[in-house]
Amino acid sequence: MLDVSLGILRRDLLLALRRRSDVATALLFFLIVASLFPLGVGAEPNQLRAIAPGVIWVAALLSSMLSLSHLFADDHADGTLEQMLLGAAPLGVVVAAKALAHWLVCGLPLVLVSPLIALQYDLPGGLHGVLALSLALGTPVLSLVGAIGAALTLGLRGGGVLLSLLVLPLYVPVLIIGAGSVEMAAAGQGGMGQLLLLGALLAVAAVFAPWASAAALRISAE
Amino acid sequence: MKWFWYASPETFFPLAGRLAYGCGIAAALLAVAGLYVGFFVAPTDATQGEVYRIIFIHVPAAWMSMLLYLAMAFWAALGLALNTRLSGMMARAIAPSGALFTFIALWTGALWGKPTWGAYWVWDARLTSELILLFLYLGFMALQASIDDRRRSDRAGAVLAIVGAVNVPIIYFSVQWWNTLHQGASVSFAKAPSMAATMFTGMILMVLAFWMYSFAVTFVRVRCLIREQG
Numbered sequence: 001m002l003d004v005s006l007g008i009l010r011r012d013l014l015l016a017l018r019r020r021s022d023v024a025t026a027l028l029f030f031l032i033v034a035s036l037f038p039l040g041v042g043a044e045p046n047q048l049r050a051i052a053p054g055v056i057w058v059a060a061l062l063s064s065m066l067s068l069s070h071l072f073a074d075d076h077a078d079g080t081l082e083q084m085l086l087g088a089a090p091l092g093v094v095v096a097a098k099a100l101a102h103w104l105v106c107g108l109p110l111v112l113v114s115p116l117i118a119l120q121y122d123l124p125g126g127l128h129g130v131l132a133l134s135l136a137l138g139t140p141v142l143s144l145v146g147a148i149g150a151a152l153t154l155g156l157r158g159g160g161v162l163l164s165l166l167v168l169p170l171y172v173p174v175l176i177i178g179a180g181s182v183e184m185a186a187a188g189q190g191g192m193g194q195l196l197l198l199g200a201l202l203a204v205a206a207v208f209a210p211w212a213s214a215a216a217l218r219i220s221a222e
Numbered sequence: 223m224k225w226f227w228y229a230s231p232e233t234f235f236p237l238a239g240r241l242a243y244g245c246g247i248a249a250a251l252l253a254v255a256g257l258y259v260g261f262f263v264a265p266t267d268a269t270q271g272e273v274y275r276i277i278f279i280h281v282p283a284a285w286m287s288m289l290l291y292l293a294m295a296f297w298a299a300l301g302l303a304l305n306t307r308l309s310g311m312m313a314r315a316i317a318p319s320g321a322l323f324t325f326i327a328l329w330t331g332a333l334w335g336k337p338t339w340g341a342y343w344v345w346d347a348r349l350t351s352e353l354i355l356l357f358l359y360l361g362f363m364a365l366q367a368s369i370d371d372r373r374r375s376d377r378a379g380a381v382l383a384i385v386g387a388v389n390v391p392i393i394y395f396s397v398q399w400w401n402t403l404h405q406g407a408s409v410s411f412a413k414a415p416s417m418a419a420t421m422f423t424g425m426i427l428m429v430l431a432f433w434m435y436s437f438a439v440t441f442v443r444v445r446c447l448i449r450e451q452g
Contacts, residue, residue, distance in 0.1 A: 148381070148382075148385055152365060152378050152381060152382060153365070153368075156368050156369060157368060158368060162364055162365060162368055165357070165360065165361045165364055166361045166364075166365060166382060168357070169354050169357040169358050169361060169386075169389075169393075170385065170386070170389050172354055172393050172396065172397070173389070173392045173393055173396035176396045176397065176399070176400040177396055177399075180399070180400060201392075208388070212381060212384075212385055215381055216378065216381045219374055219377040219378050219381065220374070220378065222373075222374060
């Protein structure tokens, strides 16, 4: 089982490495959205500091969601997905490995670049770590839950827009708790409680989401 | 009692017709009685005046909106587990009613909020989670509408409904927590004044009317779905 997941992980990462522009697009989207907000609401530092956690988290949500449609679509198009469905390896493990690869390619860069955005928004230095940590715990949940939506909308017309309609309401708890952790830390109460909650969400999503995605994939590929 | 006798669309079709008829009449009678009690018998509220009377629409609609989501998820899960065709049709038939009641609850809530809180929309935990519930309903309906193959559509919708049902409590509690973080509870339902007996009667009558309406409409829709698939 570990062999299978490592194999899938390596393959997906290799594919991502061959198509670097896809990876760069998600990251660039994140940077651009985060940079648009000050242009819209004005560059008053106190205001920027106040909206920073929410804006950065919303940008992360959208960026993660936009790259979801690639998760299964390419494999579906070239027939690899059918082989995965027929293969001996449990489908849940395959899906979990693909979600992990998606996070490494689309989520981890956001975590790494988040201190840079935090600087743009003039967040105090102590909060950069909390922000990065909350993103590191929260974005995997987005990949896992998003995989369900990606599996459900596989091969449908208007799949991209539909995907956002399905997935964004399910992202709400992650957004609230993730942005809340930074705000709590900014208020001097420490964000530990929220970070623990995010960790709990991650644990729950890691157990149940691959299973639900596998069921959705079987339905879509019938 | 043979539960599975009516699991076949063929045998359920005539039963649904009779039930829809009965429930429809019951809904009309209950609604007339409930509205009469609500508008003419129930006393004027001491603090809110006449405007509170929207409660007779608002509260039943909010209850139904949540209940119908659970009912929808229940039928969807049953359809996924037992592979019965009728279960999928039930889930599909319930969704529009649920979305309608969610919308009514939000709309009447806004109309109620303006005179009492001074704003049409407040980011209260209940309003916000109700709004997200509406999005969940719309997502379910959009997903089912975009899949032409009925069987795949039912099963895909079922997975989404179950995932949504698991998420609803998480969303509710996270929104509640977020609300307490952002604004010191500006709107509190905790100190709800004890209700006059006639107000309560009116509300219960309206709840029953909404129940009967949901049954009737669902049965009519199921009949249409059965005919469509014929």
